[in-house]
Amino acid sequence: MMQTPTVTPSIHQLPQAMEPRNPGIELDLDWVRRAQANTSAIERRAKTLPGRRSVKKDYQAAWLCRAISCIDLTTLSGDDTEGRVRRLCAKAHQPVRVDLLAALGMEGLTTGAVCVYHDMVPTAVEALAGTGIPVAAVSTGFPAGLSPFHLRVAEIKESVEAGASEIDIVVTRRHVLQGNWQALYDEMKTFREACGDAHVKAILATGELGTLRNVARASLVCMMAGADFIKTSTGKESVNATLPVSLVMIRAIRDYYERTGFRVGYKPAGGISKAKDAVTYLALMKDELGNRWLQPDLFRFGASSLLGDIERQLEHHVTGAYSASYRHAIG
Numbered sequence: 001m002m003q004t005p006t007v008t009p010s011i012h013q014l015p016q017a018m019e020p021r022n023p024g025i026e027l028d029l030d031w032v033r034r035a036q037a038n039t040s041a042i043e044r045r046a047k048t049l050p051g052r053r054s055v056k057k058d059y060q061a062a063w064l065c066r067a068i069s070c071i072d073l074t075t076l077s078g079d080d081t082e083g084r085v086r087r088l089c090a091k092a093h094q095p096v097r098v099d100l101l102a103a104l105g106m107e108g109l110t111t112g113a114v115c116v117y118h119d120m121v122p123t124a125v126e127a128l129a130g131t132g133i134p135v136a137a138v139s140t141g142f143p144a145g146l147s148p149f150h151l152r153v154a155e156i157k158e159s160v161e162a163g164a165s166e167i168d169i170v171v172t173r174r175h176v177l178q179g180n181w182q183a184l185y186d187e188m189k190t191f192r193e194a195c196g197d198a199h200v201k202a203i204l205a206t207g208e209l210g211t212l213r214n215v216a217r218a219s220l221v222c223m224m225a226g227a228d229f230i231k232t233s234t235g236k237e238s239v240n241a242t243l244p245v246s247l248v249m250i251r252a253i254r255d256y257y258e259r260t261g262f263r264v265g266y267k268p269a270g271g272i273s274k275a276k277d278a279v280t281y282l283a284l285m286k287d288e289l290g291n292r293w294l295q296p297d298l299f300r301f302g303a304s305s306l307l308g309d310i311e312r313q314l315e316h317h318v319t320g321a322y323s324a325s326y327r328h329a330i331g
């Protein structure tokens, strides 16, 4: 008789009181200019992270289920179709096989959201109707963010009108590279206003910002302008989410919380496809910001293929053996 691990059902429940949204503050240029990132210290700390924490087997499934509840299940391809988006939505609603969820005591577990291009918002909204799973739209000329400003603002408004309740905007990298913090702040503030009640995630495209210090400064400016989340990458840069960049952004979030009392969420995105990496990110959030940031209203993975690996790990964990399909896959 195989032992099946049980997972506390409350693991994926949202906190009782939802977080008040970050209203932003006046641009504080002194604070921005003082922000530093000690690259060698950050890199040393990042090297200690992967594999550092051994999650005991009984708890491993719980961590992986938590990771699922924090995934923005994403498809952002030029060849996206309504059919693909409907299948993605079905997967978001039923991320893992029913029997596995039942064995884990995690019936009803869903991903945090589905993330699509504006064009696919109506399809996703329709497919997710009644599930409570939010639709996130990438907006503002994703991924480069270089279309005319008024069109980027209009795109946000159209996505919100189409039913997206989360908007992932991309910032103008030029503003960061030129140290034009006022321009970045004004842009972010306009985007935030255009979102209305929809939550806004600011994508910094950190792989194109040159230095970790720029990442720290851009993180602060976007939070000052009212970002609900800061997000690393579009997934289209040559370097996407990394642990050093995550440490810098998470510490900027902590700094902002300590100074203003507002909790801003964090979304690493791009290239996160292994269950082991998801656990490393969760452990990092817990270490640096505490348990409150392990809930989907304050933490998301932007990922298109992470769920598949988590499902395989959970299956292995529950059955204690590779399933027939997995055996077939590995010959």
Ligand SMILES: O=C[C@H](O)COP(=O)(O)O
Pocket (backbone or CB within 6 Å): 074, 076, 115, 233, 234, 235, 236, 269, 270, 271, 272, 302, 303, 304, 305, 306
């Ligand atoms: O925001 C989400 C990313 O575009 C997903 O990137 P990925 O396909 O590398 O997981």
